[in-house]
Amino acid sequence: MHTDNLIIGGGISGLYLASKFADQEKDFLLVEARDRLGGRIDNHKGLDLGPTWFWPGQRRMTTLCKNLGISVFEQQNQGDMLYEDPNVQSERIPSQQYQMTSYRVDGGISQIIRGLEHKIPSAKFLLNHQVREIIRTEDGLTVNLNQTTNKSSVSAKRVFLALPPRLAARNMALLRFVE
Ligand SMILES: Cc1cc2nc3c(=O)[nH]c(=O)nc-3n(C[C@H](O)[C@H](O)[C@H](O)COP(=O)(O)OP(=O)(O)OC[C@H]3O[C@@H](n4cnc5c(N)ncnc54)[C@H](O)[C@@H]3O)c2cc1C
Incomplete structure (x- = not known):
């Protein structure tokens, strides 16, 4: 799989960026580790849990x-x-x-998540895919993903980290250069 712009993280930051790419008809893909979008923004029966x-x-x-x-x-x-x-x-x-x-x-603040989500074609989201590694090659970037049972990869021209830097540092091997 290849994309020009790969966004890692489906919280408000990643979704906003994805909505901008969708508006501009640019090629992109958003990968999210969890089975839902919104990240730290969550809502239970109309009640904000967290950001309010x-x-x-x-x-x-x-x-x-x-x-x-x-x-x-x-x-x-x-x-x-x-x-x-x-x-x-x-x-x-x-x-x-x-x-x-x-x-x-x-x-509830998750209305913003739903509003952004509706602007983006569902084929542009890859849920349940956790990024484990980003490798720089001569042709661009290769992003290795873990699903529950499978492994897969996406090549991209540009990668956008839309997640807390602490999580990226802890869980991802970043920008290892492969000859
Ligand atoms: C309890 C609480 C209350 C808050 N209250 C407020 C408030 O009232 N007002 C306010 O302005 N802000 C508040 N905040 C802060 C606000 O929630 C965050 O600033 C904002 O939601 C961050 O959005 P984000 O998209 O940058 O990151 P996140 O929402 O953290 O999204 C990151 C996404 O990346 C995904 N991800 C992580 N690792 C990987 C990986 N390896 N591969 C793929 N995906 C990955 C995560 O699953 C997540 O969906 C609060 C936060 C908390 C926790």
Whole structure:
């Protein structure tokens, strides 16, 4: 298998890049280790698990939601906040100590993942494929993948790492040059 642009990671970063390639009709493929897209963004029955808010300075998030036709609303922050920690006594924090404008996405932040996913043909995703190794050859890059039982590889002109650098450093052999 060959592609011009190989994106590793199907979180918001990888999906956004994939949507740009799709808009520009460029050749690309996105590989994701898990059986679902979204990465750290996940949602259970409309409830955000993990990432939830964005802030007024993040104009690209506002623009992205607008372009995807997703509505946002301001986080309700009137009243006191109750902070629960299983190891210490719960703490009541008066509203004037934490008030900060933030926004949430109608239906949960995974709406952004669904919106980006709909812009990309499903044939451009390879789920359940974990990248183990990236090898630089004279012709470009070869990316070796592990599936549950099989191994496969993709050759690419360019590779984009859209995952935490810590995971790439720990789990991938990177850019080994083969004569
Ligand atoms: C509990 C929690 C709360 C947060 N709250 C907020 C918040 O309120 N607001 C905010 O702005 N941010 C928040 N964040 C941060 C936000 O979640 C991340 O910045 C963002 O989701 C990162 O997206 P990403 O696409 O860069 O990476 P990720 O979402 O980590 O995506 C990386 C993808 O790469 C895949 N992958 C990893 N290794 C491989 C491999 N070898 N081969 C193939 N695929 C691989 C992973 O499975 C994953 O799908 C929060 C994070 C957490 C954990």
